[in-house]
Amino acid sequence: MTSHSPADLFDPTDYQIGKSVGYLLARAKNMLSLGVEQEVSGLDMTHAQAICLMMLAEGEATTVTDLARALNTDAGSVTRLLSRMEKRGLIARTRRDDDRRVVDLSITPEGDALVEKLPVALCNVMRRGFDGFSQQEIDVLCGMLQRIITNTCPAGEAGCPQDRNSE
Structure with missing residues (x-):
């Protein structure tokens, strides 16, 4: 198998947006995200809320900063998302005693009940997408x-x- 440098593989003179691997990755991601959005709407939540709950449940994130980094967004957007989730009783936020700037996140029993349903919803989307x-x-x-x-x-x-x- 011959290895090529990225310069050999991506020639600007041959670039076509509809055939670009970046465009196709983004389009596939968007289609899967739309599927998740539709699937979790029956649980009265959004894709972003579902991902946040799953990341918290699996220990992939424990703070606003962790979630913002994982979701590739700013802390302000995550804070607004978490405010809606907290009002709904899905998560709790606690400021650290040793550093008041850090807010630790935890899932409430109501959030845990939804977390149990999310793998089925997410797998339904994956099954369709990867048929x-x-x-x-x-x-x-x-x-x-x-x-x-x-x-x-x-x-x-x-x-x-x-x-x-x-x-």
């Missing part, structure tokens, strides 16, 4: 996406994989 794919194809795609994340993650940024091009 006709083999497990091997999904594993290869996940590996490639992880490599893109690793390659584009700023060195030393929290939440970024440490070993470039591993897997």
Whole structure:
């Protein structure tokens, strides 16, 4: 298998937006997100709320800063999202005694009840989106996406994989 440099693989003279891997990744992400939005609307929540709850439940995030970084958005947007979730009784926010600037997040029993339903909703979307794919194809795609994340993650940024091009 011949390895090419990115300069060889991405020639601006041949660029077509509709065939661009970046465009196709974004379009696929948007279609899956729309599917999640529709699926979780029956639980009276949004895609962003569902992702926040899942990340909190799995320990992937514990603070506003963690969520903002993971969702690739600003802390203000996350704070507004969390305010709506807190009003609904899904999460609780607690300021740390040792550093009042840090707000720790936890899931309430009401939030836990929704977390139990989310994997079914999210898997329903994945089943539709990946209809006709083999497990091997999904594993290869996940590996490639992880490599893109690793390659584009700023060195030393929290939440970024440490070993470039591993897997």
